[in-house]
Amino acid sequence: MVYQHISVPSEGAKITVQHNGSRPILDVPDCPIIPFIEGDGIGVDITPVMRKVVDVAVKQAYGGKRKIAWMEVFCGEKAAQLYDGEWFPSETLEAIKEHLVAIKGPLTTPVGGGFRSLNVALRQELDLYVCQRPVRWFHGVPSPVKHPENVNMVIFRENSEDIYAGIEWKAGSEEARKLVQFMQKELGVTKIRWPDATGVGIKPVSEEGSKRLIRKAILYAIEHNMPSVTMVHKGNIMKFTEGAFRDWGYELAQQEFDAQLYEGGPWVVIKNPKTGGDIIIKDVIADAMLQQVLLRPSDYSVIATLNLNGDYLSDALAAQVGGIGIAPGANLSDSIAIFEATHGTAPKYAGQDKVNPGSLLLSATMMLDHMGWGEASELIVQGMEAAIGRKTVTYDFARLMNAAEEVPSSRFGECIIQAMQQVA
Numbered sequence: 346m347v348y349q350h351i352s353v354p355s356e357g358a359k360i361t362v363q364h365n366g367s368r369p370i371l372d373v374p375d376c377p378i379i380p381f382i383e384g385d386g387i388g389v390d391i392t393p394v395m396r397k398v399v400d401v402a403v404k405q406a407y408g409g410k411r412k413i414a415w416m417e418v419f420c421g422e423k424a425a426q427l428y429d430g431e432w433f434p435s436e437t438l439e440a441i442k443e444h445l446v447a448i449k450g451p452l453t454t455p456v457g458g459g460f461r462s463l464n465v466a467l468r469q470e471l472d473l474y475v476c477q478r479p480v481r482w483f484h485g486v487p488s489p490v491k492h493p494e495n496v497n498m499v500i501f502r503e504n505s506e507d508i509y510a511g512i513e514w515k516a517g518s519e520e521a522r523k524l525v526q527f528m529q530k531e532l533g534v535t536k537i538r539w540p541d542a543t544g545v546g547i548k549p550v551s552e553e554g555s556k557r558l559i560r561k562a563i564l565y566a567i568e569h570n571m572p573s574v575t576m577v578h579k580g581n582i583m584k585f586t587e588g589a590f591r592d593w594g595y596e597l598a599q600q601e602f603d604a605q606l607y608e609g610g611p612w613v614v615i616k617n618p619k620t621g622g623d624i625i626i627k628d629v630i631a632d633a634m635l636q637q638v639l640l641r642p643s644d645y646s647v648i649a650t651l652n653l654n655g656d657y658l659s660d661a662l663a664a665q666v667g668g669i670g671i672a673p674g675a676n677l678s679d680s681i682a683i684f685e686a687t688h689g690t691a692p693k694y695a696g697q698d699k700v701n702p703g704s705l706l707l708s709a710t711m712m713l714d715h716m717g718w719g720e721a722s723e724l725i726v727q728g729m730e731a732a733i734g735r736k737t738v739t740y741d742f743a744r745l746m747n748a749a750e751e752v753p754s755s756r757f758g759e760c761i762i763q764a765m766q767q768v769a
């Protein structure tokens with residue numbers, strides 16, 4: 346494909362995919378083209394560090410036989426400059442579709458008015474229905490809790506539905522008024538307190554959307570030998586959306602994984618076909634879950650939840666293991682994957698070479714694992730743990746540690762590289 350502003354690297358080749366059932370099997374050449382979006386705000390600080398560290402790790406792990414051919418694609422502020430005010434160029438979407446594996450920095454979304462989230466748009470346009478966010482403690486990382494080592498959870502956040510579908514109308518608009526009138530006249534709704542001045546949002550949650558997400562969570566628990574999958578929901582209040590999510594989850598476990606009632610139900614238990622061990626499928630109401638993860642984190646491993654709960658839970662859990670400076674993630678469909686940090690553009694730090702590149706870097710390790718380049722991924726994790734162990738850390742960790750040396754984002758990357766080179 347010929348692009349307007351994207352330069353395709355001459356030395357690289359495309360990753361391709363085949364499907365074994367619903368399981369994607371990637372064919373990764375030695376020099377894959379990986380599209381990346383630099384990101385707004387602190388994107389300019391963290392993305393170059395991520396690329397540099399990944400390049401060194403790949404070179405070191407494979408003795409120069411493998412190499413990533415980075416291809417910059419554009420979204421957000423940089424796109425608007427380049428494409429004459431277009432924030433979300435269609436060729437960016439096409440490039441990611443064609444190359445299957447990409448990584449991105451954060452993108453700004455205005456609050457209240459303005460355009461809708463580009464991050465959410467990417468997920469929806471490419472049907473990246475799983476937002477997978479692992480949360481675990483890395484040795485030496487400062488934490489506000491006593492036992493951060495007890496936190497080892499992987500959040501599966503539904504990424505395509507819920508109130509993130511963006512179906513909402515402003516208070517006082519013609520559409521909101523019409524919808525309120527329809528609800529009152531046709532559906533007998535009497536509970537809208539100020540009908541003429543109410544914004545209205547719709548929360549779509551489907552059986553198919555819920556089941557495909559919960560299926561992925563269960564398969565992950567099987568693959569990684571994890572003891573439980575917890576469905577987190579607010580189904581006592583939102584019965585036909587959040588409550589249905591839970592019910593469809595139990596139904597799926599029975600239909601597809603031969604689940605049996607656990608201690609009389611509603612929890613169920615399935616057998617892990619790989620190990621013969623039990624996996625408990627359970628549910629917890631979202632507000633209670635926020636205290637459970639603080640007080641009894643070791644009771645939870647895989648979490649399956651809807652979009653908004655997953656958004657809240659991922660930042661809250663990240664805090665327990667050191668903050669959103671070290672919180673990676675992936676957005677996945679059955680063939681395409683975009684890796685990105687949990688955090689946003691942190692505008693007050695933009696361009697200061699100050700913030701922690703750790704979240705994006707760990708997202709890159711998830712990307713390398715996804716590509717089957719686990720040796721390079723492991724090197725980065727080792728390098729990062731060593732840099733943290735030496736207390737050469739960015740401001741977010743330095744302010745929680747005694748006698749740490751606060752270093753800029755770029756220097757933190759160099760410390761990781763030095764540490765990786767000593768591993769060899």
Ligand SMILES: NC(=O)C1=CN([C@@H]2O[C@H](COP(=O)(O)OP(=O)(O)OC[C@H]3O[C@@H](n4cnc5c(N)ncnc54)[C@H](OP(=O)(O)O)[C@@H]3O)[C@@H](O)[C@H]2O)C=CC1
Binds near residue numbers: 670691700
């Ligand atoms: N996927 C995406 O691209 C996302 C985009 N966003 C967007 O980002 C913008 C800003 O959102 P905001 O609510 O401020 O949330 P942010 O996640 O951008 O920042 C909130 C705070 O988190 C800490 N933080 C964030 N990133 C890092 C890092 N790399 N290293 C260390 N600390 C970090 C900082 O804390 P402190 O002040 O304590 O130093 C920062 O002030 C919004 O437009 C939002 O929509 C938000 C989330 C995800």
Ligand SMILES: O=C(O)CCC(=O)C(=O)O
Binds near residue numbers: 463689
């Ligand atoms: O799209 C945004 O601006 C925010 C998204 C977000 O907070 C997230 O995905 O965790």
Ligand SMILES: [Mg+2]
Binds near residue numbers: 656657660687
């Ligand atoms: Mg968020």
